[in-house]
Every structure is written in C-alpha cells, then in structure tokens.
Amino acid sequence: xxxxxxxxxxxxxxxxxxxxxxxxxxxxxxxxxxxxxxxxxxxxxxxxxxxxxxxxxxxxxxxxxxxxxxxxxxxxxxxxxxxxxxxxxxxxxxxxxxxxxxxxxxxxxxxxxxxxxxxxxxxxxxxxxxxxxxxxxxxxxxxxxxxxxxxxxxxxxxxxxxxxxxxxxxxxxxxxxxxxxxxxxxxxxxxxxxxxxxxxxxxxxxxxxxxxxxxxxxxxxxxxxxxxxxxxxxxxxxxxxxxxxxxxxxxxxxxxxxxxxxxxxxxxxxxxxxxxxxxxxxxxxxxxxxxxxxxxxxxxxxxxxxxxxxxxxxxxxxxxxxxxxxxxxxxxxxxxxxxxxxxxxxxxxxxxxx
Amino acid sequence: xxxxxxxxxxxxxxxxxxxxxxxxxxxxxxxxxxxxxxxxxxxxxxxxxxxxxxxxxxxxxxxxxxxxxxxxxxxxxxxxxxxxxxxxxxxxxxxxxxxxxxxxxxxxxxxxxxxxxxxxxxxxxxxxxxxxxxxxxxxxxxxxxxxxxxxxxxxxxxxxxxxxxxxxxxxxxxxxxxxxxxxxxxxxxxxxxxxxxxxxxxxxxxxxxxxxxxxxxxxxxxxxxxxxxxxxxxxxxxxxxxxxxxxxxxxxxxxxxxxxxxxxxxxxxxxxxxxxxxxxxxxxxxxxxxxxxxxxxxxxxxxxxxxxxxxxxxxxxxxxxxxxxxxxxxxxxxxxxxxxxxxxxxxxxxxxxx
Numbered sequence: 001x002x003x004x005x006x007x008x009x010x011x012x013x014x015x016x017x018x019x020x021x022x023x024x025x026x027x028x029x030x031x032x033x034x035x036x037x038x039x040x041x042x043x044x045x046x047x048x049x050x051x052x053x054x055x056x057x058x059x060x061x062x063x064x065x066x067x068x069x070x071x072x073x074x075x076x077x078x079x080x081x082x083x084x085x086x087x088x089x090x091x092x093x094x095x096x097x098x099x100x101x102x103x104x105x106x107x108x109x110x111x112x113x114x115x116x117x118x119x120x121x122x123x124x125x126x127x128x129x130x131x132x133x134x135x136x137x138x139x140x141x142x143x144x145x146x147x148x149x150x151x152x153x154x155x156x157x158x159x160x161x162x163x164x165x166x167x168x169x170x171x172x173x174x175x176x177x178x179x180x181x182x183x184x185x186x187x188x189x190x191x192x193x194x195x196x197x198x199x200x201x202x203x204x205x206x207x208x209x210x211x212x213x214x215x216x217x218x219x220x221x222x223x224x225x226x227x228x229x230x231x232x233x234x235x236x237x238x239x240x241x242x243x244x245x246x247x248x249x250x251x252x253x254x255x256x257x258x259x260x261x262x263x264x265x266x267x268x269x270x271x272x273x274x275x276x277x278x279x280x281x282x283x284x285x286x287x288x289x290x291x292x293x294x295x296x297x298x299x300x301x302x303x304x305x306x307x308x309x310x311x312x313x314x315x316x317x318x319x320x321x322x323x324x325x326x327x328x329x330x331x332x333x334x335x336x337x338x339x340x341x342x343x344x345x346x347x348x349x350x351x352x353x354x
Numbered sequence: 355x356x357x358x359x360x361x362x363x364x365x366x367x368x369x370x371x372x373x374x375x376x377x378x379x380x381x382x383x384x385x386x387x388x389x390x391x392x393x394x395x396x397x398x399x400x401x402x403x404x405x406x407x408x409x410x411x412x413x414x415x416x417x418x419x420x421x422x423x424x425x426x427x428x429x430x431x432x433x434x435x436x437x438x439x440x441x442x443x444x445x446x447x448x449x450x451x452x453x454x455x456x457x458x459x460x461x462x463x464x465x466x467x468x469x470x471x472x473x474x475x476x477x478x479x480x481x482x483x484x485x486x487x488x489x490x491x492x493x494x495x496x497x498x499x500x501x502x503x504x505x506x507x508x509x510x511x512x513x514x515x516x517x518x519x520x521x522x523x524x525x526x527x528x529x530x531x532x533x534x535x536x537x538x539x540x541x542x543x544x545x546x547x548x549x550x551x552x553x554x555x556x557x558x559x560x561x562x563x564x565x566x567x568x569x570x571x572x573x574x575x576x577x578x579x580x581x582x583x584x585x586x587x588x589x590x591x592x593x594x595x596x597x598x599x600x601x602x603x604x605x606x607x608x609x610x611x612x613x614x615x616x617x618x619x620x621x622x623x624x625x626x627x628x629x630x631x632x633x634x635x636x637x638x639x640x641x642x643x644x645x646x647x648x649x650x651x652x653x654x655x656x657x658x659x660x661x662x663x664x665x666x667x668x669x670x671x672x673x674x675x676x677x678x679x680x681x682x683x684x685x686x687x688x689x690x691x692x693x694x695x696x697x698x699x700x701x702x703x704x705x706x707x708x
Contacts, residue, residue: 104356
C-alpha cells in the first residue's frame, strides 16, 4: 500500500509508491552505465589552470600560500559567462501594460570553481579542499548580502549531465537575486506558523525526533545531523542540518565550517561510492537576507540525487512520488564505509537549539 | 539584459535570460534528432487492441456504435498498473512518532488510452477523436469527484521519453488525491487574494489584457484563448484558457467540449509540426473538488514542452529560467498553419466572464 507523508517543515505532501518500490541497491549505477572518468586536465576546459583568460574577469581566488608554489589558485570565483542575472540596470519594479509586473534582471550569478583538478568532484577532494570551498561560499555570501537589492542568495551545485550541468569541471554557482521566490517564502512562512503555534523551530523539533527514532539518520554528530527526510521528494534525498540554531548559512562560524567540511565530504562519499557517482543537485536552503536571525528557521543543505525522472504527476499536482522508503536509503548510506568514511557510530547528537 | 517577470496569477517570479536567449526556430528538433515514427500497432504494447488482458480490468470504454464494427473501443480507461495511489486503506490522517503526519496512499490513479492506434498522439487524431478523449476526461472527473476522500483531481499527459512517459502508446493519466498539494493551494489562494483586492478573477483580467495586447496570443476564439503566458516557465509554455468563467474543468458544457477539442488539436498540431514533435507535459489546472464554483479561479490547460532542462537554479531557488521571450514563441506558433490549422485571424475574443 502506498503512503502519503507530509513534510513537517513545508506541509508538502509526497507519495511513497509501494507498487513501484525498489530496493536501495537498485539505484546504484551499473558498471556499464558509468561515465568514463574525466581526465585530470582538459586543454579546452575554461575552468582548468592555464585557461583563466577563457572566463570573465576573476572576482576572487583562494591561493596557495606555500612558498615556491607561486600563485597557484585553489578555488576561483568568476561571473557566470551565461549569467541568468547581471549587476546592471534598475532595481525598480515596473508595471507593463497596466497589469504585468516586471523588472530588469538585476542580480549576481557567480561560478565557484572548486578545484584546479578537472576530475575531482567534491566527494574526491580532501577535507581541507572541501573546507576551502565552504569558506569561499561564506566569503561570497558575506560580500553579496551587502550588494544593493539582494533579497536572497542561493548557493547550489549541479553535478552531472542529468542534473543540468553543462561543464564537467567541478563547480558550484551562487545566485544573488532581487526577489523572494514563492518556494522560499512558503518554506519560511510555514516555519513561522509552526513557531506561532508551538514556539519551537520546526527544524529543531524534527531533528530531535529523527535523532530519537534513529532510522532515517545517516550520521549524527554534535554539530551536524545527516538525514534522509521523512517526506523525501526523491530516492536518497539527503539533508545536512546543523544542530546549532541559525537561520542563515551566512552566520556559520569558523569551527562550524571545519565540521561541515568533514560531514559534507563524508556524505558525498557515501553517495559517490555507494551509488556509483550519481548525478545530483545540492542546494543550501537559506533564509532571505533580511531574515538571517529568525528563531524559527534553520538553514540546511539539501542533496537530491537524480535517480528518477520528474514527470507530469509531479509537475501537475506538485506532489512528488518517491519509489523507496527513506528508512531504507538512510540505512544503505549509514552502512557504507571506507577508510575515510567511518560508520555513523552511536547516535548521540542533541539539537542544541532546543 | 535579462528580465524578471512575475506571473500575475501565482506571483511566481521567472527569469528571461537574454544572454542565453535563442530564436524560436532553434527549439525545433533537427531531422537527425527525430525519433523514428512508432508502428501503427505494436504486438507487445498493453494498450494496443487485442492486448486488453494485459491491463488491469477496464473501468470504462467508449465504443464504436457503427453497426458491423462490433465492440471496437475508441477510448479505454484502466487503473494504472503501477498506481501511485490505490482505493484501499483508510482516509484517516495519523501522527507517527508523535510528530510526522501520514496517511494511507488512498486515491485513484487511472490511465486513459486515447486511441487504439499506437502511433497517433493527440495532435494526429481527428477532431472527433480528440473530442472522445475530452468527453472521457469529463466523464471520469464526474465519477471520481463523488468518490470518498477525493480532494483534487489532476488530469495530465506525459508525451515522450523526456516528459517521463514509460509507454509509447498515446495515453493520459487521471489522479484523484485525498490532499490539496501546496502548489494548488498557492495558486488558488493567490487568485483569492486578487479577488479580495479587486473583486475580479485574475485569470479573466489577464486574458482581457492579453487579448488587448495581442502579442502573446496564439489564437483567440469566442470560447477559448491560447496564449504563451507573460511569465512562461519554459520556452513555448502554452495555456488554453476558456473565456467563460468557470473554476473547474468538471463544469465544462457539451458545446465547450466540442470547441475545446478543436482548439486543443490545433494547438498540439502547432507544437507537433512547428517544433517537430517535442516531448511535453500537459496538465489541466483545476480547482480543488470542494471549490468547483468559485468566482475567482479559471481552470486552464498548461502545456509545457520539454525543450530545456530544469537544473539546480530552478530546484534551489524556485525560479524558472526561460531562454526565449513568449512574445516570440507565440508569434512562431501563431504563424504556423497547415490545412487543418488555419491562422489565428483577427483577435476578436472578449472574455465573457468580465
């Protein structure tokens, strides 16, 4: 029998379709489906070292400080060459034909080149290298939040062709936008309503419950908990949620960055090796810039592997169909280990925000 | 310079990315990309005549009344063999672990086999055959709306592999669900707010404005107007909107069905021949069952050709990026004609609901 589950945070219903249900290992990419490993360097790639002039002028770079290594960059930030939004024009909202609301596509759309190595996606970087990427995210967040007109900052990564990436070289994107999207507003309002009712943060309550139940936990540390959420919209949807209450990623501390680098890397390795390098979208679900310090919201990372296809049912109804129980996928990810990914161990975390 | 446009009905912002902008004809599938035409009959297809036992027991069929033709079916409705929801279990909403809301996946998930011909998608059927499909939709809508627990009925078609269909034989789906999805609630509430403010239906106001402006009109008749909406979420997104105010497709009259068959067929032919048979999702955006007679909502058909990929930006921000102006795609579709698709002619329609 299928099940309808409601996301406690957004009140979004999803279907777990038992008739179509698969076992977690069936989502593992078969050897013959595996894409060929990319080369460590690609002469035509605009993100590879030596090709820096092929990108728009650099906004920021993190560079080697080791003497003798010269000015080799470790992480590079450049404007998106095919920017969806540009820092030009007016921030005024106009009315067209007395009816339609419109404004210039004012905003910032940046690319974070995560590594000079063409073949090393986040899962394959060292912990220090992942930390460099996270510190770059935070630095650009802080720079962009001060820019005129920026209402929200979306940090995301598309990994693999079916996740919508056009360039193989590992990179993320940062979009600073002058409007609040409905999806963000709905998620935020829903959390506010919960707080109005119960005077708790719904994410903190959810974390506490998940830690208590345990079966959807991938790993739980003192600083971050990794779960496959109760109402997962896709198989293996994975959240990384901080246990310290903060509504915005922009408020993350240095120490949190170090812990996040370790947790994010382990989580991506579980997916990479456990499912044979699936394509995925990774999104930092943040508060609007004006709401960075609200008590009722908790920023979190959402990773959505692209293992199934979104079709008319989802588009038409707004209800996602998941074909495997998150309890099973969480166990699958929890059980995965390699030398660098120790087991989750005992679940000891207590959300500290309560 | 890119543009941010707001959908007047949902207040959803979309980006029209000028830097990536294409010309409408660039979306036309190249000859070498065309998939081979399917055979008129496929012996293994569960939806082809003679294979009726390969589907679950028939719910309904529309049959030839011509003497001598026996009981050949024209349209057939069967339960979805891989149903997302089933008419079993309880309608009670339960609380799991004192926190998570859950219910049995109670509902109805039907397949409408639109034609006995394996190779004839809606665009290639005769007007009478399209009418048969629409009448079947209406008949099943009326039957399902009376079933216990049905809160919303979604009628949709996935055409082509990239639209998520698994079977080539032309078919639609009907999902009768026991919850109101957020997306439906948001769209409905937004229309209600507009009505609260202005005492008009936002869809009627939009239609009147579009007819007055003309440039996003594909065709405009007395009964239906076809537009590429101002804030299209994808290139060539196309809406078919009735000019008579009604909140639910279930209230459509016999005469409306005849007109709709003609308009829908013409519209799909414009897409089919104009873009070389693109994959698409078609959705009837309906009111919740309990709100079939509200003054502030207008049911409409939304057709979303799958010409671009939805990636992290859309998933993360909830903002769609469109790479062509709807004014240009509407002109492209408006200008297309064949013997059976006359030009739009003069725009004379006046929404009758005003």
